[in-house]
Amino acid sequence: MRYETVIGLEVHVELATESKIFCSCSAKFGAGPNEHVCPACCGMPGMLPVVNKRVVDLGMTAGMMLNCHINRTTTFDKKSYYYPDLPCAYQTTQWFAPVAVNGCVEIETSKGKKKVRIKQIHMEEDAGKLVHDIMPDTTHVDFNRTSVPLIEIVSQPDLSGAEEVIAYLERLHALLRFAKVSDCRWEQGSMRCDVNLSVRPEGSSELGVRTEMKNMNSLTAIARAIEYETARHIDALENGTEVLVQETRRWDDVKGKSYAMRNKETAGDYRYFPDPNVMPVVIDDAWYAAIEASLPELPEEKRARYISELGLSEYDAAQLTQSRALCDCFEDAVSVCGKAKDAANWINSEVMNILNARKMNFDMLHIDGKSLGALILLVADGKVGRANGKKVLAAMFDDTTIDPAVYAEENGLIVSHDTGMIDAVIKEAISSDPKAVADYKSGKEKAIMALFGKCMKQLKGNCDPQVLHTMLIDAIKATE
Amino acid sequence: MKLYTSKAETAAASVVVVDDMILTKEMPTAAGSKMLEGYRSLFDAEMITRLHAAGYEIGGKAAVGEFAIDLVGETAYDGACVADGILRNAAAEIIKAGEAKAVVGLDVNGSVRRAAAQNGLISVKPTYGTVSRYGTVPVACSGETVSVMAKTAADCREILEAIAGHDDKDGTSLSEECCAQIKSGGSIAKPAKVAVITGCNLTPDAEAAAKLSAFGAMLEQNGISVTAVDAGVLTTASAAWNILMSAELCNNVSRYDGIKYGYRTENFENIDELYTNSRTEAFGVLLKTAILYGSDALSSENYMKVYDKALRIRRVIADAFAALFAQYDAVLMPACSKMVYTEADVQADRYISFAENCYTAPASITGLPVVVAGGVQMIGKAFAEPMLFAMAELYEKEGK
Ligand SMILES: [Zn+2]
Numbered sequence: 001m002r003y004e005t006v007i008g009l010e011v012h013v014e015l016a017t018e019s020k021i022f023c024s025c026s027a028k029f030g031a032g033p034n035e036h037v038c039p040a041c042c043g044m045p046g047m048l049p050v051v052n053k054r055v056v057d058l059g060m061t062a063g064m065m066l067n068c069h070i071n072r073t074t075t076f077d078k079k080s081y082y083y084p085d086l087p088c089a090y091q092t093t094q095w096f097a098p099v100a101v102n103g104c105v106e107i108e109t110s111k112g113k114k115k116v117r118i119k120q121i122h123m124e125e126d127a128g129k130l131v132h133d134i135m136p137d138t139t140h141v142d143f144n145r146t147s148v149p150l151i152e153i154v155s156q157p158d159l160s161g162a163e164e165v166i167a168y169l170e171r172l173h174a175l176l177r178f179a180k181v182s183d184c185r186w187e188q189g190s191m192r193c194d195v196n197l198s199v200r201p202e203g204s205s206e207l208g209v210r211t212e213m214k215n216m217n218s219l220t221a222i223a224r225a226i227e228y229e230t231a232r233h234i235d236a237l238e239n240g241t242e243v244l245v246q247e248t249r250r251w252d253d254v255k256g257k258s259y260a261m262r263n264k265e266t267a268g269d270y271r272y273f274p275d276p277n278v279m280p281v282v283i284d285d286a287w288y289a290a291i292e293a294s295l296p297e298l299p300e301e302k303r304a305r306y307i308s309e310l311g312l313s314e315y316d317a318a319q320l321t322q323s324r325a326l327c328d329c330f331e332d333a334v335s336v337c338g339k340a341k342d343a344a345n346w347i348n349s350e351v352m353n354i355l356n357a358r359k360m361n362f363d364m365l366h367i368d369g370k371s372l373g374a375l376i377l378l379v380a381d382g383k384v385g386r387a388n389g390k391k392v393l394a395a396m397f398d399d400t401t402i403d404p405a406v407y408a409e410e411n412g413l414i415v416s417h418d419t420g421m422i423d424a425v426i427k428e429a430i431s432s433d434p435k436a437v438a439d440y441k442s443g444k445e446k447a448i449m450a451l452f453g454k455c456m457k458q459l460k461g462n463c464d465p466q467v468l469h470t471m472l473i474d475a476i477k478a479t480e
Numbered sequence: 481m482k483l484y485t486s487k488a489e490t491a492a493a494s495v496v497v498v499d500d501m502i503l504t505k506e507m508p509t510a511a512g513s514k515m516l517e518g519y520r521s522l523f524d525a526e527m528i529t530r531l532h533a534a535g536y537e538i539g540g541k542a543a544v545g546e547f548a549i550d551l552v553g554e555t556a557y558d559g560a561c562v563a564d565g566i567l568r569n570a571a572a573e574i575i576k577a578g579e580a581k582a583v584v585g586l587d588v589n590g591s592v593r594r595a596a597a598q599n600g601l602i603s604v605k606p607t608y609g610t611v612s613r614y615g616t617v618p619v620a621c622s623g624e625t626v627s628v629m630a631k632t633a634a635d636c637r638e639i640l641e642a643i644a645g646h647d648d649k650d651g652t653s654l655s656e657e658c659c660a661q662i663k664s665g666g667s668i669a670k671p672a673k674v675a676v677i678t679g680c681n682l683t684p685d686a687e688a689a690a691k692l693s694a695f696g697a698m699l700e701q702n703g704i705s706v707t708a709v710d711a712g713v714l715t716t717a718s719a720a721w722n723i724l725m726s727a728e729l730c731n732n733v734s735r736y737d738g739i740k741y742g743y744r745t746e747n748f749e750n751i752d753e754l755y756t757n758s759r760t761e762a763f764g765v766l767l768k769t770a771i772l773y774g775s776d777a778l779s780s781e782n783y784m785k786v787y788d789k790a791l792r793i794r795r796v797i798a799d800a801f802a803a804l805f806a807q808y809d810a811v812l813m814p815a816c817s818k819m820v821y822t823e824a825d826v827q828a829d830r831y832i833s834f835a836e837n838c839y840t841a842p843a844s845i846t847g848l849p850v851v852v853a854g855g856v857q858m859i860g861k862a863f864a865e866p867m868l869f870a871m872a873e874l875y876e877k878e879g880k
Contacts, residue, residue: 039521044521044522045503045732046525046617048649051651084751087735090734271731271778273783276652
């Protein structure tokens with residue numbers, strides 16, 4: 001018998017807010033244990049939750065990016081369970097009226113295009129972290145992540161295998177990063193995914209027994225887990241190796257196996273009820289319109305526009321639209337220099353080189369695109385040599401407030417138009433290396449490079465190479 | 481008899497005591513529970529900050545029953561205030577002894593109102609949202625209200641004015657414009673009409689009934705018409721409030737797990753025993769009952785049948801009050817079925833506060849303002865505090 005796999009995903013994404021969802025603690029990743037905590041996010045009595053409006057902004061943005069209906073009145077509810085990383089023993093989430101419902105995302109795989117329906121997007125707070133490896137037999141709790149805002153994106157069971165799941169996750173990743181909803185870093189846990197999977201005979205309309213898999217933190221792990229779990233289900237159905245039960249399973253990526261989680265970790269009644277301390281959030285027309293107006297062009301829209309309107313190559317356009325940060329930098333640079341091809345060239349070569357050398361990813365690009373535009377103009381106008389332009393760029397990575405013209409001036413990186421000085425440098429070079437002169441004259445054209453390099457070095461690169469080249473040839477020819 | 485859980489040495493003329501549901505940095509806050517014995521808050525409640533700003537000194541913390549859901553404080557973990565078998569309320573005793581201008585406390589299940597009524601004092605439970613709950617130990621957040629008890633209406637009003645106002649730290653706090661309404665000087669619009677509720681779940685005894693009729697007679701002598709109105713749907717308020725209060729309480733006290741702060745058992749082998757034994761040893765029987773009751777109401781099986789129904793009853797009761805206020809300026813109700821509670825009452829029925837709250841639950845569940853004077857409750861529409869105080873002052877004038 002042939003089988004088909006039916007998969008629905010629950011994707012958790014940490015929102016890119018400065019502060020937590022109900023208190024003013026920093027929501028940033030990477031601080032020391034319990035440095036980003038206060039009485040509110042530690043669950044001490046007497047603190048009341050006050051909703052961070054930015055969280056609702058980003059929840060709405062995500063909803064609109066995924067073509068959802070936005071609930072104009074959205075409410076927060078409490079979900080109760082005991083776990084040491086949950087300081088109040090309840091999580092504030094959205095159960096009755098989530099911010100966004102009924103959306104869809106288009107994905108593309110080897111089988112073509114397909115629409116994946118989104119059931120809902122709800123906003124909630126994250127839990128803390130348990131640390132088991134500081135002392136033996138002791139568990140420590142780090143509340144830094146407690147109350148960091150999340151959205152959970154719940155899809156309908158529309159996905160049929162690892163390829164579609166990966167395409168869907170990559171699409172979410174691109175859309176949410178473009179809209180600056182989240183940095184979506186799998187490795188830091190700011191994007192996480194639970195997979196609900198069942199298997200049924202092909203063509204059947206009934207769903208099989210469903211299992212939920214947790215604890216996968218990379219796309220590769222997700223693909224492996226789906227393949228393993230599908231095979232396990234089919235084996236059970238085909239050969240009766242085991243009886244499938246609806247359960248939550250943990251994926252062990254090292255062993256390449258999924259394991260049923262202890263009942264205790266998953267069972268229970270969450271006792272949802274509306275949080276009386278958080279008033280319903282009412283999204284009026286002005287708020288809705290403001291978020292709608294802030295939505296970015298989709299990556300593929302930008303790519304098409306860069307090619308048709310700005311004349312970029314397919315390659316350059318594709319490179320730039322990998323990341324919103326690259327696009328923003330590019331567009332800001334073009335707004336200043338008006339030279340789209342130059343700007344694309346600078347970003348796709350020089351900027352990329354520096355990012356690679358500094359082990360930074362695209363999204364960490366922080367230089368001011370407008371300054372980059374100014375630098376491009378300086379180089380294009382021959383005021384700064386290309387090589388010195390790279391030095392200015394490197395300085396801009398160290399200090400984003402640098403004005404390229406001022407920096408070039410102060411550091412002697414401006415091209416000299418003083419032909420008298422160039423003449424003097426050439427004369428000195430020629431007299432110090434008569435062999436190179438003789439070689440050149442005898443037809444070894446490459447011999448001029450040594451002289452050219454010597455002059456350029458003397459001039460600290462502040463000379464138009466064309467001008468220097470011409471003047472150098474003229475000077476050699478003029479020697480006896 | 482222990483009135484204070486903490487007491488400051490002060491000779492200040494304007495001493496205000498707060499009850500032990502109000503968090504203070506300077507003094508521990510136990511909320512009447514062994515679970516929080518010795519607990520020291522990292523921050524002051526908003527009303528403490530406001531009282532300090534207005535020049536009052538905090539004279540100490542008045543003892544309360546465990547999480548303030550009992551009659552008048554008898555379930556305090558370190559013992560009830562009892563004299564001659566009669567249950568005493570710590571806040572009321574402090575005021576009667578002249579040790580404080582007022583006591584500010586949290587009215588969760590009507591204990592402040594019952595205590596004021598039984599001790600011939602004045603209290604105000606202001607409109608929900610006009611006094612910040614920031615820094616109050618949370619129990620039943622959808623209805624509990626910071627309240628003031630004092631000897632006179634003037635003192636109650638003075639302290640209420642100091643603590644009321646919008647607070648960004650409380651998401652349910654009303655706007656400054658709304659809060660300002662309860663601070664304005666009040667008068668009684670003529671011709672005023674008052675409804676007296678009859679047919680409550682519990683019939684008041686002769687003494688309590690006499691208080692109600694005396695108050696009605698006093699109003700009539702002052703040209704205010706008094707009409708008897710049957711309680712009708714208000715009789716469902718107690719059952720609905722017991723559900724909402726217990727459910728919210730169950731959720732709110734679930735944070736006390738013996739791990740982060742508060743009481744921790746010495747008797748545990750693993751984390752489940754740590755949770756269970758800490759809570760078993762620290763919580764009293766009334767609280768445990770409320771936890772079980774609330775947990776059951778919120779279970780997925782009972783949510784629609786029980787909890788959601790209670791939410792709908794809350795709206796029905798609000799509508800009933802709106803209908804009453806279309807005709808009447810205020811609603812008069814008893815605050816308690818008898819003017820003293822004894823130890824024997826609680827021994828006979830340890831859940832007595834879940835029945836006795838039939839008088840206080842209607843205003844708790846709707847957030848309407850209440851002034852207690854002359855041993856009875858006057859309930860007004862939202863922001864009617866000034867008028868209710870004016871009626872209390874009529875009573876005070878007559879009394880002299
Ligand atoms: Zn915090």
